[in-house]
Amino acid sequence: MIVLREVLGSELRRVRSAQGRTLRDVSSSAAVSLGYLSEVERGEKEASSELLLSICGALHVRLSDLLLTVADRVSELETPPIAHAA
Amino acid sequence: MIVLREVLGSELRRVRSAQGRTLRDVSSSAAVSLGYLSEVERGEKEASSELLLSICGALHVRLSDLLLTVADRVSELETPPIAHAA
Secondary structure (H helix, E strand, O other): OOOHHHHHHHHHHHHHHHEEEEEEEEHHHHHHOOOHHHHHHOEEEOOOOOHHHHHHHHHOOOHHHHHHHHHHHHHHHHHHOOOOOO | OOOHHHHHHHHHHHHHOOOOOHHHHHHHHHHOOOHHHHHHHHOOOOOHEEEEEEHHHOOOHHHHHHHHHHHHHHHHOOOOOOOOOO
């Protein structure tokens, strides 16, 4: 089953890592607790709309761009594996 | 401020209405309560990942397609108004 919060969390972590930033830095910029951000990144907690926007702001990414990337990842998971000829 | 759950809820309502279906029909197919679906559509409640997937299934739309449309709507809201020459 595709779990959106896991795809979203994974993408948020990827963006943060690509920027070489720590959970502490981004959580502080986003004014969310470090524990909350960590749980969101691990797909253990649904991010509220307000906090997701705040995290996007802290990462300097547009919410729409994040959603586009997440839509791509979800699409890959939805696509059935290619059947190989026997 | 852009509130993702409002954009998402509005799009879910639009899809349901375009199919000429009732809250009762879709909530029953998705196995969510009518009240919950109604709150989600009005942007009053965050849909959990599991229930969002279930609602998509009931509406016969792919989660990735829903996310793409929502990303477009969010992008429109992010775009600053065009400045007109005085």
